[in-house]
Amino acid sequence: MSRCLSDRSIDHAVLERGEVAHTxxxxxxxxxxxxxxxxxxxxxxxxxxxxxxxxYRTLAEVIEYIASYADAISAPVITHTTVWSVRNxxxxxxxxxxxxxxxxxxxxxxxxxxxxADVPPFASKVPRSIMQLTAQEYRNPDQLPCGSILVVGxxxxxxxxxxxxxxxxxxxxxxxxxxxxxxxxxxxxxLEWWMDAAGLLDxxxxxxxxxxxxxxxxxxxxxGTPDRSTLDINALTAMGVKVVGRLAxxxxxGRAQFSGSLRNMCALSxxxxxxxxxxxxxWAQRSGFDSAVGxxxxxxxxxxxxxxxxxxxxxxxxxxxxxxxxxxRPDYSWLEVPVLDSRGxxxxxxxxxxxxxxxxxxxxxxxxxxxxxxxxxxxxxxxLSAHLISYLESRLARIRG
Amino acid sequence: xxxxxxxxxxxxxxxxxxxxREAITxxxxxxQFKWRAACEWKxxxxxxxTVESFYGLGQEQHHKKIFTFDADHPQIFASEDKGxxxxxxxxxxxxxxxxxxxxxxxxxxxxxxxxxxATIEGDMxxxxxxxxxxxxxxxxxxxxxxxxxxxxxxxxxxxxxxxQSQKRSAVxxxxxxxxxxxxxxx
Numbered sequence: 001m002s003r004c005l006s007d008r009s010i011d012h013a014v015l016e017r018g019e020v021a022h023t024x025x026x027x028x029x030x031x032x033x034x035x036x037x038x039x040x041x042x043x044x045x046x047x048x049x050x051x052x053x054x055x056y057r058t059l060a061e062v063i064e065y066i067a068s069y070a071d072a073i074s075a076p077v078i079t080h081t082t083v084w085s086v087r088n089x090x091x092x093x094x095x096x097x098x099x100x101x102x103x104x105x106x107x108x109x110x111x112x113x114x115x116x117a118d119v120p121p122f123a124s125k126v127p128r129s130i131m132q133l134t135a136q137e138y139r140n141p142d143q144l145p146c147g148s149i150l151v152v153g154x155x156x157x158x159x160x161x162x163x164x165x166x167x168x169x170x171x172x173x174x175x176x177x178x179x180x181x182x183x184x185x186x187x188x189x190x191l192e193w194w195m196d197a198a199g200l201l202d203x204x205x206x207x208x209x210x211x212x213x214x215x216x217x218x219x220x221x222x223x224g225t226p227d228r229s230t231l232d233i234n235a236l237t238a239m240g241v242k243v244v245g246r247l248a249x250x251x252x253x254g255r256a257q258f259s260g261s262l263r264n265m266c267a268l269s270x271x272x273x274x275x276x277x278x279x280x281x282x283w284a285q286r287s288g289f290d291s292a293v294g295x296x297x298x299x300x301x302x303x304x305x306x307x308x309x310x311x312x313x314x315x316x317x318x319x320x321x322x323x324x325x326x327x328x329r330p331d332y333s334w335l336e337v338p339v340l341d342s343r344g345x346x347x348x349x350x351x352x353x354x355x356x357x358x359x360x361x362x363x364x365x366x367x368x369x370x371x372x373x374x375x376x377x378x379x380x381x382x383x384l385s386a387h388l389i390s391y392l393e394s395r396l397a398r399i400r401g
Numbered sequence: 402x403x404x405x406x407x408x409x410x411x412x413x414x415x416x417x418x419x420x421x422r423e424a425i426t427x428x429x430x431x432x433q434f435k436w437r438a439a440c441e442w443k444x445x446x447x448x449x450x451t452v453e454s455f456y457g458l459g460q461e462q463h464h465k466k467i468f469t470f471d472a473d474h475p476q477i478f479a480s481e482d483k484g485x486x487x488x489x490x491x492x493x494x495x496x497x498x499x500x501x502x503x504x505x506x507x508x509x510x511x512x513x514x515x516x517x518x519a520t521i522e523g524d525m526x527x528x529x530x531x532x533x534x535x536x537x538x539x540x541x542x543x544x545x546x547x548x549x550x551x552x553x554x555x556x557x558x559x560x561x562x563x564x565q566s567q568k569r570s571a572v573x574x575x576x577x578x579x580x581x582x583x584x585x586x587x
Contacts (some may be wrong), residue, residue, distance in 0.1 A: 245412035248578040264567040271561045307543055 001108050001361055001377075002075040004385035005042055010392070014075055015097060016247045017082040021066040023112055024059060030140045031164060032059050033224035035156060037190050043069050046380040052060075054183045056224025068381070070314065074132070083111075087336040092357055100339035103393065106122045106357040106388050109346070113363045113372060114328035125250040126322060134216050135161060135325040140166030147320030148172070148313075150256070151241055154179045156219040158325030159231050163223075165323070166241050171313070171321070174236060176262055177246035181222040181269045181302065184230045187284070187293040191222065198283035205350050217229060218327070221269075233266060235344075244308050250261045251260075254315040266302035276299065330363070350382045357391055410554075413508035415517060431458045438470075443480040447483045488523060488541070495572045496521045502566035503550070512558060515551040544576065 005012045013394070018026060046069050057065060070077055086095040090355035092105035117134035126132055135157040136173040141164060151162040154176040160195050179216070195201045197205060208214045223231040237243055245262035283289075332340060337355045341347050347354045350367040362372060363377045367383060371377035434457040440450040450470040455462050471484030485493070496519045507514050519545040522546045530538035550559050567573045 245577070251579075261567065262571070264564055264573075268564045268568065269559070271564055272558060273555065275561075280431045 001110065001359075001385060002070075002077075003073040003382045005388075006073065006075075008385065008389055010385075010389060012076065013102070014076050014077040015083055015095070015102075016079045017142045019073075019079055019127075020070045021063045021076055023114070024063050024066065027114075027136050028059055029135070029138050029161065029164075030059065032160070033057060033223045034062050035220075035224050036192050036226075036375060039194065040192055040249075041065060041373065041374045042378065044381075048073060054102075054228070055226070056330075057324075063076060070134045081172070083334050085334050085336050092301055093337070106359070108359045108361055108384070108388070109332075110361040111330065111332075111354070115328050116329050117324060118327045118329050119324045120247070120326060122250045123322075123324065124254065125254065127254045130314060130319060131321045133321065133323050135323065135329070139321055141165050141170060142170075144170060145320045146170060147351055148318050149174065149321045149326060150319050151323045151326035153177065153231065153327065154221065154243075155325065155327070156222055158323075159221055159233075159236060160223045161323055162241055163231060163239065163324055164211035166236070166239055168369075171240070171242070171320075172236075173242045173244055174233075175244050175247040175258060176233065177259075178264055178265060179218055179233075179269050180220050181232045181273045181299075182222055182230075182276070183232075183273075183299055184222060184228050186280065187296065189293060190228070191220075194283075194373075195369075196285075197289075198280055200279065201368065201373070201376070203369045205367050205371075211365065214369075215363070217364075227247060230299075232299070234300065237303060240310075243304070246312070250314065254313065255312050256312045258310050258312070260310060262303050262308050270299075270301050298327050336341040351380060352387055357388070357395075358390055407511045409508065409511045411504045411508045411512075412512050413505050415505070415508045416453045418505065418509075431553045433457070440472075443471075443483075443561075444481075445473070445579075446478070447471065449503075489527065491541075491572075491576065492521045492544070493574055494524055495544065495570075498572035499546065499566050502570045503562055506562050506569070507552065508564045510552045510558070510562065512552040512562065515553075516549070517552075518549045519546055 002012065016022060033056040035056070037054050037056060038048040038050060039056070041048055044224055069075075076126050078099070081097045081099045084098065086107055087093050087104060088092055088094075091103055093103070094103040094108045095104060095107065114136075114193050117136040117319050119134060123132065123352065133143070135153075136202055138161055138275065144165065146169075148171045150173045151158050152175045154162075158174065162172045162174045184191060186194060192201075204209050205214075221232055223229075225231070229235065233243055243262070245259035246265065246328045247256060248259045252259070277296070277298065284293065284296075289321065330346070331382075332346060337347075339347055339353050339358065346363075348360050348366075350364075351360045351371075353360055360366060361377065361380060361384065364372045366372070366376075367380045368376055371380055432433070434455065434456050438450050438452045440448050442448050448471070449461070450472065451466055451467050453467045455464075470490065472487050472490065473483040474480035474486050475482045499559065500517055500519055503517055504514060523541040524535045525541055526534075528534040529539040548563055552559055552562075554562070
């Protein structure tokens with residue numbers, strides 16, 4: 001967005017509470033790699049030029065990439081500036097920060113979709129003897145006491161953390177709710193390559209059947225690893241991870257209860273993956289790409305043991321740690337403009353927020369399926385900066401007129 | 402194709418269901434329902450239950466008539482078998498809830514159903530209810546539902562229908578997840 005505004009000579013500032021790529025520096029685990037392959041990070045005019053286009057950036061490389069981009073475009077970033085509040089003002093918005101106030105005509109909310117780890121309310125009933133961490137706080141297995149770990153959540157974060165922790169000789173029990181299974185490599189190509197080539201990532205928010213639902217879909221169960229292996233429930237159970245149903249509640253006495261819906265959760269996920277691969281195969285056939293890649297195939301169904309455990313006494317001492325990988329929500333506590341709905345979600349139309357001159361970036365399926373990816377920022381910024389600039393111009397015309 | 406789609410009729414008024422969903426989205430209070438039953442002991446393990454009123458859409462509601470249910474136990478439990486066992490009512494509840502959901506989802510997805518037949522079986526170790534072994538639970542060890550569905554759809558679409566019906570079913574949720582139960586004496 002900063003680049004698009006600079007290109008049009010729009011005076012702006014980028015406020016950053018820490019350093020550029022702050023979240024990547026401070027809120028991610030050490031071994032995390034970007035879920036998308038190197039070639040796919042295509043910030044405008046700043047694509048990948050290394051010799052490993054199919055690899056996945058390490059955390060340090062992601063930080064370096066984003067920081068280099070800020071330098072390359074001479075983004076007017078003002079670091080170590082925490083926004084306290086944004087409120088309506090006569091001329092637009094008043095932004096209060098710990099480094100002084102700003103008056104501006106327009107605001108772009110790019111503070112991220114994953115600020116607060118969402119933990120179910122019954123986490124308060126976990127016995128005190130058990131260490132609790134969120135995926136946001138987890139760094140590496142050395143943080144954890146020896147003994148068994150319950151990882152709650154089986155999307156991208158939960159499955160990766162479960163794998164790493166289990167490999168550290170801390171047996172993992174993984175609680176699985178709704179998730180979306182996906183092969184890392186399909187017919188010899190990265191799944192992201194297929195989704196990009198087949199146009200799935202470019203699908204627009206105003207073209208899908210139910211955008212509210214599409215925005216709530218959990219992240220694909222993808223991991224970026226050097227061996228490009230698929231990390232799904234089958235891979236985890238093959239390693240010895242024990243899989244149980246969604247954590248449905250914890251009683252006053254610390255009895256964790258798991259849903260009996262595990263089989264259906266896995267069936268739904270297998271079916272969704274099947275539909276995604278069907279679309280990819282149809283595109284490959286239509287576009288004449290079929291002969292250039294391996295034949296279509298399907299992954300074996302997710303294996304679920306006949307009677308997964310439905311309960312566990314947390315106070316028994318077997319489980320030493322619980323890691324909550326139960327998703328995130330954005331933090332808009334500083335946003336004092338009435339643009340939130342009754343559930344605290346920002347109301348917007350493809351990133352154009354309901355308050356004039358306010359825009360949103362980086363949210364799930366904001367304008368396109370790829371909106372939350374690094375690769376989605378360019379197109380969204382082009383669209384939204386165009387809207388922002390025409391807003392500023394019309395405002396100027398009104399004042400002059 | 403459009404004509405074929407519009408001719409799908411599973412007897413489910415999807416438009417009304419969608420309208421209800423929209424109305425409830427706008428007025429969440431209307432979504433608060435209370436479902437009720439009354440049960441009276443007759444003799445032995447025989448009881449007689451009735452279902453008539455419920456609360457929803459902001460007011461008291463009534464079924465078109467009073468529905469009655471006799472529950473008892475079979476003669477091998479030294480009972481008189483004057484009705485299905487309560488656990489069989491649970492099976493009926495689960496199968497009928499899933500089946501209703503299948504019809505609704507099929508209508509929404511433009512899938513014409515010709516026949517939907519579920520058989521449902523719950524495994525129980527009676528040592529639990531008889532108090533023979535404290536480690537055996539009273540309820541089902543597991544429940545298996547088998548559907549035979551004849552419909553204008555591919556097998557994957559039928560499987561997706563059955564999976565989605567589980568995701569949306571109230572009784573499926575009730576039997577797979579814990580529920581706080583309060584029983585008091587007036």
